[in-house]
Amino acid sequence: MSAAETTVAFVDDDADLREAGAQALALAGWTPLPFADARAALAALSPEFPGILVTDIRMPGMDGLDLFRAVRRLDPDLPVILITGHGDIAMAVDALREGAYDFIAKPYATDRLMQSIGRAAEKRRLVMENRRLRALAETGGDDLPLIGESPAMERLRRTLRQIADADVDVLVEGETGSGKEVVASALHHWSRRAAKPFVALNCGALPETVIESELFGHEAGAFTGAAKRRVGRIEHSSGGTLFLDEIESMPAALQVKLLRVLETREVEPLGTNERRALDLRVVAAAKVDLGSAEARAYFREDLFYRLNVVTVRIPPLRERGSDIALLFSHFLRRAAERFRREPPSLSPALLQRLASHSWPGNVRELAHHAERVALGLDPDEGAASTPSPTPTLPERVDRFEAETIRQVLAENGGDVRRTVEALGIPRKTFYDKLQRHGISRRDFAEG
Ligand SMILES: Nc1ncnc2c1ncn2[C@@H]1O[C@H](COP(=O)(O)OP(=O)(O)OP(=O)(O)O)[C@@H](O)[C@H]1O
Ligand SMILES: [Mg+2]
Structure with missing residues (x-):
């Protein structure tokens, strides 16, 4: 929530004052959201509102004080600044006691109002940030995308939090089913790009004939069949995250073009000479070591170096044995819920078998196995005695x-x-x- 992203809801029934207020706010770098009456303003506010409220007190219908009280009930941490006409000072002081952020007496100096808004906005920003972090911590149970308490997982999570908000491109390496997509999505959701799209693209699954226009977009008439202008996926991800899955299978011709996009942070849609600047964040995933000598045969070295600014390696499941039971019981509980059954208990024999398996399909294989056990399709599992x-x-x-x-x-x-x-x-x-x-x-x- 930077200054430009901080919205200032501004309520005044007087059209001239409203107009002037909105202009002053915009000039000061805030996003003004003007309202002519309190009810309309209240309807637009919510606990998620990324900003503060400035309201006149004397208004027909619902007045500023009623609005202030309604907002307190909605979200006590949403700062409200009251603008008071003369004669309302006593009322305004009472409102301060009830938790109004500030009041400003008419006629006021714009600077005085802007200073107050600045402090209120900073307070709001901190509240929102704290809530975001708390929500993240609370989803630590079932919705946290990355389960695991092994040292390797703890390290991975720490790294991800450190780099999530930095605008570096990230290469995620890991065996099949090890959690590359989960990691990519965590990088997105833990970043300030979270509100913008997470655009996932499987580089191996797109036919070569469509991949270019899919990625880069095209103008109407750029080629036969291109009836309408189309925004490419890269451009669509601008402001958010572009997830390039199975990057190792990207066709060679495209690797050249992608490299150019990564270097210039611009796209040139097909059929145009126009370049569009992007706010790009790329997370690429590979099942193989793209830096290896074998990879040179099909993957450009320069592209590898460009992507390899930060590489996150997800260890295979067999190397983080202490996570197996934790993950398994999570998947078992989830599957039992889905199939509406009691989750079978985890016998030592079952845990023993889980630990000794090598899990070539990694976490995905473990999840599927848990589903079978929950369904009773592996009757040996869950039974304490060895058959x-x-x-x-x-x-x-x-x-x-x-x-x-x-x-x-x-x-x-x-x-x-x-x-x-x-x-x-x-x-x-x-x-x-x-x-x-x-x-x-x-x-x-x-x-
Ligand atoms: N640490 C984890 N905690 C919880 N679930 C996980 C974890 N890692 C992976 N999973 C789950 O395992 C499955 C496979 O993960 P994901 O799709 O991210 O793997 P992948 O590396 O992208 O696989 P592939 O190489 O086949 O594309 C998903 O259902 C995912 O939710
Ligand atoms: Mg994947």
Whole structure:
């Protein structure tokens, strides 16, 4: 929220004063938002409002004090500056006690008002910044995009926070499924570009015939079939983040053009000679080491160096073993919620198996595995005992039966009547089977 981004809502029923106020605000570098009455202003304000309110007190209908009180209820941290006519001073002082930021008596010197706005805006900026950080910390549970407490993950998160707001281009390297897109999106969301688009482009998936106009845009009539002008994806990302996924598969001809864009921070749409300046931030992702000798065969060295200003390497999952259980239980909980089941408990045997697997598909593979376990499709997982290597048919039938009973019990919250009905067996048989399989109905009871 810089000066230009700080909006000053300005309420005055007098058209001339409103006009003059808006002009003075704009001259001082603020974004004025004039209103002729309090209700309209109130409708435009919210706890997310990136600015402050300046309002006249005496107005027909809802007056400035009522507006101030309504805003206090809406967001007590939204600074309100009152403009008072003479005779209102006592009222204004009361308002200060109630939490108004300042009051200014008419006729006032513009400088005095602007100073007050400057301080109020700074206060608002700090409040908004604090809220943003708090919201980030609070999403630390389920929505935080990057789960993991291994030293490698902690390091990665620290790096990302450090560079998120710097306007450097970033190369993200990691094996398949290791979280490159998550990292790119975290870089975007933790930056001040977050409100602008995150434009993701898979460089390997676009056919070469469309990729150029897709990336750079074109004028109407630039080529056959180009009926309308089209803004390219690069330009569309201006102010936000351009995510170039699988950059290693970008065709050679395009690499040259991309390099030029990265160097000049401008695009030249097809069919024009016009260059458009961009506010560009590129995050590129690669599955391979683009600096390696093998990569030289297909990836331009100069482009590599241009992208390689900051490289973030995501270690494969097998190298951050301590994160596996954390990630798995997160995915298991999420899947269980989605499938409306109780999450199976994590037995030591299961954790042992998770830890010894090499996870070539990394976090994505782990997430898929958790879904299967949540669905009971890997019945071995979740069971505490180690099964015999090749179960006999009766053993399999037995296990299937026990699993089915558990599942139906769970679905019915341990209710015997409904479970028996759903299973289609007599009550007596049901109790016999519970005993034989060592299943306790109470484990499934709700409440
Ligand atoms: N640290 C993490 N915390 C939580 N979820 C993660 C983490 N890393 C990856 N994931 C999840 O794993 C899956 C794969 O991640 P992502 O798509 O970012 O990987 P990728 O490296 O881009 O894969 P690919 O190389 O196949 O494009 C996604 O569902 C993502 O949400
Ligand atoms: Mg990806």
